[in-house]
Amino acid sequence: MKMKKIKNKNPDLLIVGAGPVGCVIAERAAKAKRWSSLIVEKRNHIAGNCYDEINTKGLRIHKYGPHYMRFKKRRIFNYVSKFTKWIKGNYIVKSSVNGQLYPIPINLNTLEKFFKKKFKNKTQAKKFINTLKIKKRKIKNSEDYILSKLGKEIYENFYKNYTIKQWGIHPRNLNKSVVGRLPIRFNRDPYYVNQKLKVMPKQGYTELFKNMTRDNKIEILFNTSYEQIKKKISPKIATIYTGPPDVFFNFKYGKLDWRSLDFKFKTFKKNKIQECVQINFPNDHRFTRRVEIKHVTKQKSNFSTISYEFPKSKGDPYYPINNKRNVNLFKKYKKLIKKLEKKNIFFEGRLASYRYLNMDEVIEAALNLFKKLKNKYS
């Protein structure tokens, strides 16, 4: 595709990637300092992996997987609220094990249903689970972590095969933080995430990030990669890079591994297809989860769309693979990244920091980076 003409070849900021990080920095730069930004984005749309669109049946779909927005900090929520109205985000997820649906994250209801027991309170449930836990002197990986917290039966039925399918790696070879991200509860909280502030943008994420970047100080060039334009643009202040580090350094130390996904969408002439937004399939099928996003977009329609997620090792970089090889490799790139700050090139975001970060976390990181730029270059 032919590249669009660039209006401003000397913007204050050159921003690589029109995902949440790129949009937040451009917005802050324009509003707080009247700095101009040129955002280059290799895809044909804004919003990065949060992008959503309306399909032929008028239904909003999350093209790169379901995005459940939640905020740890009210300050970040207040900032994002300037660009969207919200609807409630009461995300419910279940896991299908032996043909039965169980609440996820594991909670008291999951334990009662799975072990066919009644627990009067969390103390009683914990006492029971203590009898199943496998003691480990050192928690070295994801397998150790779950065995030591919940025992073998829960590990084998809910975690083991899901992790293998999702990562293509045995939990024994994955850092404990991979499974540790999902809470384990001894109460009856049915919601997928712990945060109280869980909301969905009423008109979707794409609209949110479009609103954020509506300023004549911001120019966005789609279908354009950094590599194509880097020699043509001279930013006056700084470059912000939100892509993968190994690509930036032309794989100098080798390739960082990522897990990717294929999404298959199917629309049915039915109001609702499943009982909650997400059903995980640890032990059956090639896909990991089946998502009916209408449960959280709350659209009214006689149709509904389901997406199926098939993990794969090649393709768009979605999840950094947290094992020794990659952690060590990233450390080497990190040293180069640090040095580039002296040349006014900054890395930020989920790809650039090779970390699994949620939307609120990258938005916070982007706000912090902008503060740093403002202090340094004002």
Ligand SMILES: Cc1cc2nc3c(=O)[nH]c(=O)nc-3n(C[C@H](O)[C@H](O)[C@H](O)COP(=O)(O)OP(=O)(O)OC[C@H]3O[C@@H](n4cnc5c(N)ncnc54)[C@H](O)[C@@H]3O)c2cc1C
């Ligand atoms: C499957 C999946 C599910 C998720 N679910 C949730 C969720 O439920 N809740 C939640 O809070 N978060 C979720 N996330 C995380 C969320 O997507 C990220 O936190 C967020 O998108 C990160 O923003 P970013 O700007 O750092 O990166 P991205 O959104 O990845 O945006 C980076 C952009 O940079 C572009 N780019 C990269 N390299 C170049 C280059 N060389 N030249 C030009 N452009 C380039 C990319 O095309 C991309 O558009 C999920 C992520 C995935 C993959």
